[in-house]
Amino acid sequence: MRGRHAAGRDNAGMHIHILGICGTFMGGVAALAREAGHRVTGCDAGVYPPMSEQLRALGIDLIEGYGADQLALRPDVFVVGNVVSRARGPDGAPKFPLMEAILDAGARYTSGPQWLGEHVLHGRHVLAVAGTHGKTTTTAMLAWILEHAGLAPGFLVGGVPLNFGVSARLGRLPVEGARTPFVIEADEYDTAFFDKRSKFVHYRPRTAVLNNLEFDHADIFDDLAAIERQFHHLLRTVPPSGRVIANGLEESLARVLHQGLWSELRTFGAADSDYTADGDAHDFAVLRRGTPVAHVRWSLAGVHNQLNALAAIAAAEHLGVAPSAAAEALASFANVRRRLEVRGRVALPGGAVTVYDDFAHHPTAMRTTIDGLRRRLDHGGRAHERIVAIFEPRSNTMKRGTMKAQLPWALEGAALAFCHAGGLDWDAAAALAPLGARAHVAPDIDTLVAQVMAAVRPGDHLLCMSNGAFGGVHGRLLAALQARAVAADPVSSGAAAAQ
Structure with missing residues (x-):
């Protein structure tokens, strides 16, 4: 184990047992710990793929549920995900009996972010990407730029970057004496039930990217000001030799910076920023203080991705990667799974129908995703083709109805909007009423698929948006479309290119 990170040298071969191991973040922690030579086991409720399959392939033993009998594993430390709480069910029994047993026994425990900070990130040049939107994509961009430059960065992304195939x-x-880069998606959600600070305060970045900042996570934050305070806590951890890279278009970030800054600042996006773009989102010049320094030509669409690119280019330059080299890397950037990911295409008489999967769930993310697809179609000479938005308000914030009034604005770029409203305690039909006949609401997935199939036309783009599996709606739509294609032309119907 000699030559590994400092914490790895001190704790070589430790056994960690992870509670909530199948979540994207905790699964990433597990993979990093296993790669570092530690023994890793873990548990979750409903051990589920794809993370369960990835972890088992790494030789990580998984246990279903949170039974107190797992205390007998006697790991060196229990690593606790923020899915775990002290909650009790209607019968008064604890929902996480293992956690109760850990507390009773006085066993050693810590949070996922703290373990990561102490055992993986310590001694590294950490590049942390924070923001309400675009964290995953920008983190993946930055990791790919550094990889392309030969820096072989470590990374932890809240998704699967297609250029790497792992999260x-x-x-x-x-x-000794050299800090190698580690790029991490820096989430503002809380750390654990016993540590209500945002996860990112544990990462101690030397390069901090602040992509944007809106109100979100209504289940743990009272208002935007509360999130701004957490972002300022992040800035307090950046050393004086570090660099903060902030979106110059965001008033919320200006307020964060105004609270105090002790590091070098670079801005992007606004006309007077350090880094700006000139041109369409898929083909643009990068200017540094008004001087062209690079040109990006790539497959991504949308102004949001243009801003993501500027942020990644600025962050990479802090490590000495020239903007021109960063732009060259972005030309081959393949994005992240579930970011306008084409799940399949079915040829119908009159034109193919394409089914997409996207992680968008916040109204702003939904609007920018629709806008990005619209721009892609318009630039491709397909302005006549319709975007059909299919979504479920699944995040904690959306389930509460906190942002339901923003949904018509978020969806106005779609020709039709279909909402899966099962389990909501607010009236989705009333919230979507400003869209008129363009909006449809379904109580379950079967009804939703039937509604979409009754309205779909050749050439349509079915954009499914959710931060969950969405009940397998993508596969159901592709199967229904394929059945229609076969019925229309049993001999030569196009096959669904389902992934």
Whole structure:
């Protein structure tokens, strides 16, 4: 184990047992710990793929549920995900009996972010990407730029970057006197039931990207000001030799910066920013203080991705990667799974119907995703083709109805909007009423698919948006479309290119 990160040298071969291991973040922590040579086991409720399959392939033993009998594993430390709480069911029994047993026994426990900070990130040049939107994509962009530059970064992304095929890796390990890069998606959600600070305060970045900042996570934050305070806590951890890279278009970030800054600042996006763009989102010049320094030509669409690119280019330059080299890397950037990911295409008489999967769930993210697809179609000479938005308000914030009034604005770029309203305690039909006949609400997935199939036309683009599995709606739509294609032309019907 010699030559690994400092914490790895001190704790080589430790056994960690992870509670909530199948979540994207905790699964990434597990993969990094296993790669570092530790023994890793874990548990979750409903051990589920794809994370369960990835973890088992790494030799990680998984246990279904949170039974107190897992205390007998006697790991060196229990690593607790923020899915775990002290909650009790209607019968008064604890929902997480293992956690109760850990507390009773006085066993050693810590949070996922704290374990990561102490055992993986310590001694690295951490590049942390924070923001309400675009964290995953920008983190993946930055990791790919550094990889393309030969820096072999470690990374932890809240998704699967298609250029790498994995969500986390250690990358090149530090040697004495040299900090090797580690790129991490820096989430503002809370750390654990016993640590209500945002996860990102544990990461201690030398390069901090502030992509944007809106109100979200209504289940843990009272208002935008509360989130701004957490972002300022992040800034307090950046060293004086570090760099903060902030979106110059965001008033909320200006307020965060106004609370105090002790590091070098670079801005992007606004006309007077350090880094700006000139041109369409898929083909643009990068200017540094008004001087062209690079040109990006790539497959991504949308102004949001243009801003993501500027942020990644600025962050990479802090490590000495020239903007021109960063732009060259972005030309081959393949994005992240579930970001306008084409799940299949079915040829119908009159034109093919395409089914997409996208992680958008906040109204702003939904609007920018629709706008990005619209721009892509318009630039491709397909302005006549319709975007059909299919979504479920699944996040904690959306389930509460906190942002229901923003949904008509979010969806106005779609020709039709279909909402899966099962389990909501607010009236989705009333919230979508400003869209008139363009809006449809369904209580379950079967009804939703039937509604979409009754309205779909050749050439349509079915954009499914959710931060969950959405009941397998993508596969159901593709199967229904394929059945229609076969019925229309049993001999030569186009096959669904389902993924």
